[in-house]
Amino acid sequence: MLNRFKNLKIVQKLQQVSPKLKWLMFNQMQDYKINSEYIDMIFSDTDKEVNSDDTRLEAMVRDSLVKEFSLDVENMKSYELLVDAVVHNLKKKQLQAADGEEEIA
Secondary structure, rough: OHHHOOOOOHHHHHHHHHHHHHHHHHHHHHHHOOOHHHHHHHOOHHHHHHHHHHHHHHHHHHHOOOOHOOHHHHOOOOOOHHHHHHHHHHHHHHHHHHHHHOOOO
């Protein structure tokens, strides 16, 4: 593939660049890819909004379970299953309510 571009001036210039400079350029590019701006560029805002809504809902469920039962509920083996079940039921009720509103309108 590089054979196609070997006559381009930029490719010829890059071949003359020292290995240390290439490594430095590579490291800077990797730092940029880890940056949040790069992630924002790749993922759309709607995906992040949905994930943040799910995360907030799960955090609210966890807080309410701890308040209702006790602090020891977090140490139980079935705690994660309980959180998942409550979140699932809340989402299911929300979808049913949204479907009911669509039928009325």
